[in-house]
Structure formats: structure tokens, C-alpha cells
Amino acid sequence: MHVRSYRPGDEDLLRAMTVEAFAGTSIDENIERRFGLIHGHDWRWRKARQFDADLAANPAGLFVAVEVVDGREQLVGYVSTRVDPEAGIGHIPHLVVAAGHRGRGIGKRLIAHALDYFRRQGLTHAQIETLEQNPIGPRLFPACGFVEVARKIYYARALDH
Ligand SMILES: CC(C)(COP(=O)(O)OP(=O)(O)OC[C@H]1O[C@@H](n2cnc3c(N)ncnc32)[C@H](O)[C@@H]1OP(=O)(O)O)[C@@H](O)C(=O)NCCC(=O)NCCS
16 A cells, blocks of 8 residues: 555545545534435535545645555545645645555554645644544544544534524
8 A cells, every 4th residue: 555646537536435434424414314405415415525625725735545456556545634834734634544445554644644744844733633423533543643622512503493
């Protein structure tokens, strides 16, 4: 497995991987469970747009984990990043490893890659977040050197009354 920069043409697979990976652990799906479809769109549609927004915001900071099988690349995960050089802080909005490839250290390697990228950009700190309902982040992120600094509560309501 190696990590390389995003290339145009990767996006369809990475978008699909994102939607698959966040089933059961996304704010958008929680909202859908409570309110149903919104404006004719399901949570997958909204989640896919978040990937598109990451890509549009910082394509140079999107890194893809790749396995080469019989000389052919297989995309198995990615990490997206945003950088704020003035603030000195980098942010990791999305980290995904495809289901069949988890538990082999790929997630950790993608985080390490993102942190090295931040350092090369002259940043001094990094942020990442997780939902409480996701059992992985609260173990994985401290294992990668992050310390908890806050908890946040998300609310939503319909506008029909
Ligand atoms: C989170 C994710 C990227 C981790 O990828 P991965 O390649 O399996 O991670 P690694 O193999 O590098 O695991 C690193 C650590 O994560 C934690 N971890 C991994 N799977 C876990 C699980 N099912 N439950 C709890 N902790 C877990 C462990 O601390 C593990 O370290 P250890 O094996 O030394 O105990 C992957 O599970 C995924 O894509 N999940 C769906 C999307 C998601 O939740 N993204 C993160 C948003 S918070």
C-alpha cells in the first residue's frame, strides 16, 4: 500500500467510498432518520457533496491510499485536508478506508501523511473531529497524537411551524 496525491479521475470512486463508509455514522443520516428526505435529497447525496466540497477547496491536499494488484491500482482509502496558513492550523474533514481494507493501519498512515503535508505547508497544529456514535475516532485520533479539546451538540428542526 502506498499513499499518493489525488488525480483527476479518482473522484467517482472516492465519492462512492465516502457514502459507503459513513453509513450509520453521519449527521446527515441522523437528520434523515428524524425528518426523512429533505428537498428530495437523501443523506448520501449530501454526504457526497461534502466530499466534492473538500476536493474543490483543496485538491492538492487530498491523498489517496492505493494497493497495486496485478499491476493495476486499487483505491482503498483517502484523507482530505483543509489548510489555513494564517491561522497555522490544518483540518482533516474526511478520513475513509474501504470496508475490506480496514484494521491494517491504512487509516493511521493516511493521518500521518496529512500531518506531514501540514508540516510542509508551515502549519503548526492540526484538528480533526468525530461523532460520539462512531467508536473508531475516539480511539484512533488519540493514538495519532490528538487530544480532546471540546464536545459539540448538533440540532436540526423542520420549518413547517
Ligand atoms: C476510521 C477508518 C478510516 C480507520 O481506518 P483503518 O485503516 O481501519 O484504521 P487503522 O487500521 O489505521 O486503525 C488504527 C486504529 O483505529 C482504531 N480502530 C480501528 N478500527 C476500530 C474499530 N472498529 N473500533 C474501535 N477502534 C478502531 C484503533 O485504535 C486502531 O488501532 P489499533 O489497531 O492499534 O487498536 C475506517 O474505519 C473508516 O473508513 N471508517 C468509516 C469512516 C469513518 O468513520 N471515518 C472517520 C471519521 S471519525
